[in-house]
Amino acid sequence: MTDMASLMEDRAAAKVISDNLHKPVDWDSPKIARNIKKRYAAERRFKFYGLAAIGVALLALFVLAGSIGSKGYTAFFQTYVQLEITFDQDAIDPDRTGDPAVIGKANFDGLIKQALRERFPQVTGRQEKRDLYSIVSGGASYDLRERVMENPGLIGQTRKVWLISGDDFDMLNKGYISADVEEGNRRLNDEEIAWYDALKSDGAVEKQFHTRFFTNGDSREPELAGIWGAAVGSLYTLMVTLALSFPIGVLAAVYLEEFAPKNRFTQIVEVNINNLAAVPSIVFGLLGLEVYLNVMHLPRSAPVVGGLTLALMTLPTIIIASRAAIKAVPPSIRQAALGLGASPVQTVTHHVLPLAMPGILTGTIIGMAQALGETAPLLMIGMVAFIVDIPGGALDPATVLPVQIYLWADSPERAFVEKTSAAIMVLLAFLVLMNGLAVYLRKKFERKW
C-alpha cells in the first residue's frame, strides 16, 4: 500500500505550502501603486511602438506606390499625330485589282512619308527628312494598312488620320524632353521642336489611351512595346508551376503529417524540406539549366522549363504551409472519423483535407505570388531573351513579367523608363489580384460554424 501512503503524504505537504503562501497583501501600498503605474506606462509604450511600426510600413508602401505610379501612369497614354493621308490609288493598287493580297503589300510607309513631306514642304535635306519621318512611329504603317484592308473604299480618298508617334516625339509631348536644354544635349534638335510646335498649334497632337501597351509583345520601339507577351508567358509559367507543385506539395504534406512514421528518415526529410525553402532561387535556376536544358533537352526560354524550375522553388513553401494547416485540424475530428470505422485515407480526404484547405490554399497562393515575382532562376534558363511574339503555348519561347521589367529597366531609350514603372504596376496588380483570390478562397472554404 506504499503508493497510497505516499499519496496521503503528498497531500499533507501541499497543505503546509499553501498555508504559508496565504499572507494578506496590502493592495494600497506605494509599491503596488508604482507597479501599476509602470504597467500602464509599458502598455502605452507598446501601443506606440505598434502604431509607429504600422506607420512606417504604410509610409513605405505609399512612397513605393506613389513613385511608381507617378512615373508610370504616363505610359498608359500615347501621343498620336494627325496627318492628312492621301490614299493614292496608284501607290496602293495601281492595277485596280481590288485584291487584298496586292493591297496588303502596298507601301503604306511611303504614304505616311509623303504626308509628312506635304505637311512640311520646306524640309529637303537627307538628314532632315530622316528626322521628319521619326515623328511617326514605324508601326503606324501597319495601322494604316489594316485600316485600308478593312475599308477598301478609302482608296483614292484623302483623309485626316491619327497616327501613333515615335518615342522621342512622345517624350517631348509628355514633357520629358525640355526645349530649354542646349540643343546638343537633347534628343531632338531645334527644328524637330519647331515641327512639334507647329503640329501642336494645329491641334494635330493628342494623347490617347495606349491599348497597344496591354496587347503587344515586346519591341525595340518603346511606343510599340507591350506587356501582353510577358503576361501570357507568366500565365503559362505559373500554370505549369501550379500543376506540379500543388498536388506534389499537398500529397507530401499529407503523407508526412498523417501517415509517415516518426523516425530518423522522416526527420531528415523534414529538415531538408525546411532547408530547401531557404535555398537562394538562383541555385534552382542553375539546377533547371543543367537538368531540364542540358540533360533533358527541353526547349530553351520556354514557360514549361520556367514552370518546372519555379515548381522546385515553390514546393517547400506549399509543403510547409500545408503541414501547418493539417496540423491545425483538431485531433478530435480524426478520432471521431477513425472511431466510426473510417479508413485513414477516408479520414484524410473526408475530414482533414477539407478543414485544412483554407490554409493550404493560402500557402499555395503565397508560393505562387513568390513564383510570379521571381526573376533570377528564369535568367538562367533563357527566359531573358528578347521575344516579340505572344507565346501560343507552354513550349513557345517566352518571357515573364519581372524579367520584362528587368529588360526594360536595362534599355537606353528614355521612353522605357515609364514603361518599366507601368510594367511594375501591372505586376503589382497581378499580385494584388492573387492575394485577393487567396482571401476569397479562404473565406469560401472556411467552415463558418
Add this chain to the structure above:
Amino acid sequence: MAAVSQSAMTAEPSVASPKMTARDLNLSYGDNQALFDVNLDIVERQVTALIGPSGCGKSTFLRCMNRMNDTIDGVTIKGEVTLDGRDIYDKRIDVVQLRARIGMVFQKPNPFPKTIYDNVAYGPRIHGLVNSRDELDQIVMTSLERAGLLKEVKDRLQSPATGLSGGQQQRLCIARAVAVSPEVILMDEPCSALDPIATAKVEELIDELRSNYTIVIVTHSMQQAARVSQRTAFFHLGKLVEVGETDQIFTNPKDERTKGYITGRFG
C-alpha cells in the same frame, strides 16, 4: 505485499460467454508501461464501468478494445483482446470493420463540422450500409431517436451540428456511433464536459441503449458508475485491481485500494 497479489487473484474476471475479453494485456508507450497484465471480461448487453484515479490506464485500456491505440506512434501491445472469441489483434482482422463493430464516444463531444444529418449519415455512407436515400433517412431518424435527440433536432437536420449545445452534441455523437449498428459501444468519460442536466440525459440514454448494445464506459464519477453500470472494474497504476458486480464493488469491495478509492480517501 502478499495481500495485494492475493486480492488481484481473487479478482480474476471470468464470466460465462463474455462479449469481449482481455487476457494478459500489457501496453507501453515507448519505455513507459501503462497497462500490466490486465484480464477482464465484458458481458453482453450490460454496462461495464471502468473507474480509477487519473492516469490509471482505464482510458488506455478502453482504446485497446477498438485498436484506437494503433494510431499512436511507439505503442507496443502484448496479450490478447477478443470479440466473440476472435482475437482483434489478429493480422487477418480488418481494423476498419472492427471499429465499425465496436463504436466509440469520446470525452469531448466531437461532431464533424457538417450538418446534423451528415454527421449521423457519415458512418452508414462510408460502410455502404444503405442502398437508397430513403434507407439512409430511416437510419438517421432511428439513430437520432435512439440517442433521444430526434425531438430536439428533427426540424433542423440540415443545420450545422456545431450549433447544438454540448449535451446535444454528445448525444449526436452517440447517435453517430449507433448509426453503424455496432455491437459494442465504448464511451470515454462521455459526460465529463457536460452539465448535470445533460449528464442525466446521457445517463438515461446509456441505460436505454443497454438493451441493444454492450457498453463499456470510463468514468471519473463513482456515482455515475453506480447509477449506470451493472459491472465495475477498478484500475490503479495500470493494473486491474478488482472487478465485479457494481453493487458488490460499491458495498463490499474485496481490495483495500478499491475501498480507499470509493470511500474517497485518495484519487
